[in-house]
Amino acid sequence: MHHQCFPRLFACFSFLLLAMPGNLPAQVEAPVLKWQHGGCYSSWCETGWYSSPAVTDLDNDGEMEVVAATYSVFILNGEDGELIKSIDPPGGRVWPDVVLADLDADGDLEIVTAHGSGYLNVYDHTGTILWSKNPVTSELRGLSVSDLDNDSTLEIIVTGAVYSKTNTWVYEHDGTLRTGWPQLSNDLGYAYGTFNDTAAVGDIDNDGESEVIVPSDVHYICAYYPDGSPIWADAIYGDRAWGKVGVWESLIPELRGWGSCDGDRVESYRANFAHGAGAIADMNRDGQPEIIVTGNVYDCSTASYESRYTGLYIFDADRSRFKGATFNWEEAPVDTGAPLVEDYSMIESAIPNPAVADLDGDGLPETLFSSYDGRLHAFWLDKTEHGNWPYSVYNAPEGVFRFASEPVIADLDNNGTAEVIFTSWVQKGSSLTGKLHILDYQGNPLYEPNLPGPFGSADWNGSLAAPTIANIDSDDDFEIVVNTAHSGVVAFDLPGSSLARILWGTGRGSYHRNGVPYHDLSRCPADISGDGQVASADLAIFAAAFGKAKCSGADCPADIDTDTDVDAVDLSHMAAGLGQRNCL
Structure with a gap:
């Protein structure tokens, strides 16, 4: 303008x-490399993990900054990627996405990061650390913020890769541990470590307050009210909280409360949520939010709990499986794709974070997630994948494994249907690099440029993290910002995108990182x-x-x-x- x-x-x-x-x-135009090596040193870059970058005008000077985290936290000039500030906080690597939010409702944004040795760090808009907490020595892999109690200040929710049931901590905006937390602290559920950014936080019952949904390394999902008390499940499951209702492929053992794990599929296929993540969305537009969760379906009759496929589940607020007049998810999609490999010494793990948005413009959202089968999936509410979905980044004749990141979703050309944007990464030692992928709503590739090669001695590259779509410069078009594994932060111009509609624009849906698209x-x-x-x-x-x-x-x-x-x-x-x- x-x-x-x-x-x-x-x-x-x-x-x-x-x-x-x-x-x-x-028409969607081809992305153009704008800058690379953001935050890198003279001859190498810190390794980037699954942390999606954030973009904002931190100092209200009319120019946008990019905030990204690897081990350090970098504030970069959006126009050219030049380093504004590098912060060396306590804690080591950063797995979860960078949070940007006005925690204390004073009009200034805060930056929040969570780290490998259990540190939670909060910074002011200049990058100065305000406070740090160290709730656990294990890695904090989950981070989100939400106004749990509707008091206009935000709470910070972190989850840890622990080896116990106590895996979730909630802090007030000033660093005070919130009353009722950490959880799980009782026998009303089963929980273990969260080995990804799994929690979803949002108002699932329309009471004006946010609930906390935490999948973890068991076949159960815990759900809590803002005070840490458990949310009870529907009476069809007996007198039990969410966290005591196991997730099975079949409803038969789920309703019974147990399966025999005897080799019969009905009794043996259940889901684990170590990497599975949640999202919250109103799937059928009836005003009542649903909870969407991905999980690793495995055979509990096998000695090694062999993985079978990534499952996708939709639940109502009372933990019952989503069922409406038109759509019935009491039986979830099955056999979505067997794992190519589950060895992170060969290739870093695929993380099935769900993204929820209306791809085809019919008013109802689809659910997308990447999987260890080397494909990005997109499920419609009829429980099928339409068009060219799922889309494979893995090409067997190439002889190299490739995985896809969490996608972001935007109608780049404002034509009523959305484009899907994501990145990929490659097998270690391959001397190859992943790509930036832009697909149409039917899963057809539009553009797939290579990401820059590794900068330094690394023998592979790509991006594990969801990209971020934002306008980072002085023109009207949007850009894609990517936190790569071995070439720093990278930005691509999106020519002709000034009228784009952003539907799921960054990791976990927003800079609050709570699995809910938010502005x-x-x-x-x-x-x-x-x-x-x-x-x-x-x-x-x-x-x-x-x-x-x-x-x-x-x-x-x-x-x-x-x-x-x-x-x-x-x-x-x-x-x-x-x-x-x-x-x-």
């Missing part, structure tokens, strides 16, 4: 309503595209919807005042919000 529009803002909006319909013909509509009500700023993408969506009547929710994101009409009042909200940033 050019500045000459501001003196006659409403005249400009009138022009935009005529000239910028959201369904103009468009702060109370702070930026005109950010209807969900990209964290009020700019041309929002104008395009608004222009296409202006005049719409009797609409609501996902069908009417441009209804800013939620009165079911997109009218002059919404136009005034759009005018007031134009230029706002840092809404994520």
Whole structure:
């Protein structure tokens, strides 16, 4: 938006309503490498793990910064990737995504990271450490923030790769351990270590407060209220909390409460959630959120608990399996793909973090996840994969294993259907590199450029972490920011993407990293595209919807005042919000 529009803002909006319909013909253009080696030293880079970067204007100077973590935490200039600040916090490597959030509601963002030797670190917007906690000596692999009790300040939730049932800690914004935590601390469930960023945190019962869902290294999923007390399961499971209802392939042993593990498939296939992760979304748009979880289905009759496939489950708030008038997930999809390899000395592990977004524009979300079968999966609510899904990054004749990252999802050309963006990595010792992948909503590849090769002595490269879509420079187009394994932080331009709609734009859905796509509509009500700023993408969506009547929710994101009409009042909200940033 050019500045000459501001003196006659409403005249400009009138022009935009005529000239910028959201369904103009468009085409996704090829990504262009913008910069690389962000945060690297003169001849090598710290290893990047599964930590998705974040983008914001930390100092409110109108320029965007990239915040990424490996072992150090780096603040980079979005325009060129130049280092602004390097922080060497206590704790070692960073597995989970970087959190950006205004924890204490003072108007300034904080940075939060969790580390390998059990340290949780919180920094102010300048990168200065405010406080550190060390709840456990094991690695903290899960990190998210949420306003659990609806008091306008955010709580910090961390989970650990521990060898005990106590795996989840919740801290207040000032570092005080929240009353009722850590959990699990009683016999109302079964839990063990979380070996990925598995927790999902959100309001699953529409009471205005957030619940904490924690899959872990057992075939159970624990669920807690904000005070740490357990959430009870539906009476069909007897008098039991979520954490005492096992997840089996078949409902028969699940309802009974046990399986015999005797070699019969019904009695022997169950899910483990060491790497399985959760998400929260309203899958059938009835106003009631569901809980989506991936897990490793294994045969408990085998001595080594042999893995069979990655399972996908959808639960209601009472732990019953999701069932609606049209869709029935009481029986989940089976045999999605056997593992290629489960040896991280050969290739780093595939992590099945679910991403939830409407790919085809029908108003209902699909669920995507990568798997150890070398493919990225996309399931519709009919429990099938449409089009060219699943999409394989592994090509057997190449003779090298490849895995895919958690995807991000955006309608890059604003044509009503989404593109899926993810990265891949390769087998160690292969001297090869992974790719940046952009697919259409049917799973057809559009562009797959190689990521840069390793910088230094490493013998492979790629990116294990979900990329982040954000506008990191002074133009109107979006960029893709990638935290690679051995070439530092890398950025790609996305030409022609100024009108993109961001649906799942970074690891775990938002910079709160809680498995819920989020942008702060109370702070930026005109950010209807969900990209964290009020700019041309929002104008395009608004222009296409202006005049719409009797609409609501996902069908009417441009209804800013939620009165079911997109009218002059919404136009005034759009005018007031134009230029706002840092809404994520």
